[in-house]
Amino acid sequence: MLDRASKTFFHLLAHSAVLKRLASRYGMRKPTSFARRFIAGETVGEAVAAARAIEARGLTQTLDHLGESVANLAAADAATREYLDIIDAVIQAGIGRNISLKLTQLGLHVDKASAVDNLRKVLDRAEPARFFVRLDMENSPYTDVTLEIFETLWQHGYREMGVVLQSALYRSEEDLKRITALGARIRLVKGAYQEPKSVAYQKKEDVDAAYARMVKVLITDGHYPAIATHDPAMVALARARAAERGVAPERFEFQMLYGIRRDLQARLVRDGYRVRVYVPFGREWFPYFMRRLGERPSNVAFVLRGITSETG
Numbered sequence: 001m002l003d004r005a006s007k008t009f010f011h012l013l014a015h016s017a018v019l020k021r022l023a024s025r026y027g028m029r030k031p032t033s034f035a036r037r038f039i040a041g042e043t044v045g046e047a048v049a050a051a052r053a054i055e056a057r058g059l060t061q062t063l064d065h066l067g068e069s070v071a072n073l074a075a076a077d078a079a080t081r082e083y084l085d086i087i088d089a090v091i092q093a094g095i096g097r098n099i100s101l102k103l104t105q106l107g108l109h110v111d112k113a114s115a116v117d118n119l120r121k122v123l124d125r126a127e128p129a130r131f132f133v134r135l136d137m138e139n140s141p142y143t144d145v146t147l148e149i150f151e152t153l154w155q156h157g158y159r160e161m162g163v164v165l166q167s168a169l170y171r172s173e174e175d176l177k178r179i180t181a182l183g184a185r186i187r188l189v190k191g192a193y194q195e196p197k198s199v200a201y202q203k204k205e206d207v208d209a210a211y212a213r214m215v216k217v218l219i220t221d222g223h224y225p226a227i228a229t230h231d232p233a234m235v236a237l238a239r240a241r242a243a244e245r246g247v248a249p250e251r252f253e254f255q256m257l258y259g260i261r262r263d264l265q266a267r268l269v270r271d272g273y274r275v276r277v278y279v280p281f282g283r284e285w286f287p288y289f290m291r292r293l294g295e296r297p298s299n300v301a302f303v304l305r306g307i308t309s310e311t312g
């Protein structure tokens with residue numbers, strides 16, 4: 001209940017213009033500013049530097065240029081061009097070739113056909129370079145259309161792309177079967193959005209139980225699945241399932257967010273598992289940042305300490 005209330009509260013705050021202005025002023029100003037705990041920086045250069053540091057520790061990474069729900073097609077075009085530049089910059093830097101993006105960033109809620117065109121441009125640049133593109137999953141109004149676009153482009157022969165399923169949604173176990181049958185790569189998450197009970201489990205224990213069921217299927221039947229969670233119980237379950245079924249550690253990966261449970265990330269690498277860190281960067285970091293606070297309200301104390309030390 002508290003989980004749900006805090007998620008709702010932070011999702012509401014995410015729409016506050018005043019808070020956004022305040023946070024933008026202080027959050028990334030200095031190397032020690034509070035938002036830098038979760039955001040790698042505002043520029044591609046900072047993201048590449050963070051990626052290099054991650055790879056030096058034996059982990060891999062996926063870069064996410066922050067931004068969602070652009071206001072018009074011109075902004076969607078601009079976001080697409082930025083993604084093309086990021087792909088070029090990553091190739092040039094010689095770091096791992098993997099990005100994550102949101103379809104509303106490419107204009108999905110303005111015009112679906114334009115978003116598909118934009119995604120094709122990104123994939124056409126990425127595919128020949130064996131550069132992997134993950135379509136992040138947004139809130140439930142976009143689930144169907146995201147999967148539909150993914151499945152259509154898969155049928156058109158694009159292979160360097162994967163999708164995300166959220167265990168919070170009732171539908172996801174069925175989606176998992178269908179996407180697995182295609183042979184596509186799935187990232188499994190619990191789900192970061194506040195969803196109504198018509199489509200999603202409301203109790204954390206139900207979301208966790210669904211996650212556990214889906215992990216079991218993915219470890220044995222998935223195609224290089226990504227178990228994306230910081231939950232030690234789910235990580236232990238994935239490890240146990242793989243060991244029990246003789247699935248080698250190279251056949252799947254764990255994924256965690258930049259700045260979260262770095263201890264667990266390092267331990268898994270030491271134990272011989274693959275761990276990919278999701279590295280968000282860019283100027284539009286506020287909604288992402290607020291979702292992270294909503295997941296763990298104790299992060300707020302950390303932020304408040306940061307703000308008082310910055311302004312004081």
Ligand SMILES: Cc1cc2nc3c(=O)[nH]c(=O)nc-3n(C[C@H](O)[C@H](O)[C@H](O)COP(=O)(O)OP(=O)(O)OC[C@H]3O[C@@H](n4cnc5c(N)ncnc54)[C@H](O)[C@@H]3O)c2cc1C
Pocket residue numbers: 135136137138164166189190191192193228229230231232255256257260261277278291292293295296299
């Ligand atoms: C790589 C990656 C990609 C993701 N992509 C998507 C996506 O496309 N769509 C989507 O809806 N969601 C996405 N998410 C977010 C996900 O849905 C969850 O909201 C988030 O991962 C928290 O759930 P959890 O599985 O870590 O478990 P929880 O049960 O929420 O947390 C387990 C433990 O992890 C730690 N923890 C979790 N969150 C935080 C935090 N913010 N700060 C500090 N500690 C924390 C705490 O120790 C907590 O006890 C992604 C998550 C990851 C790791």
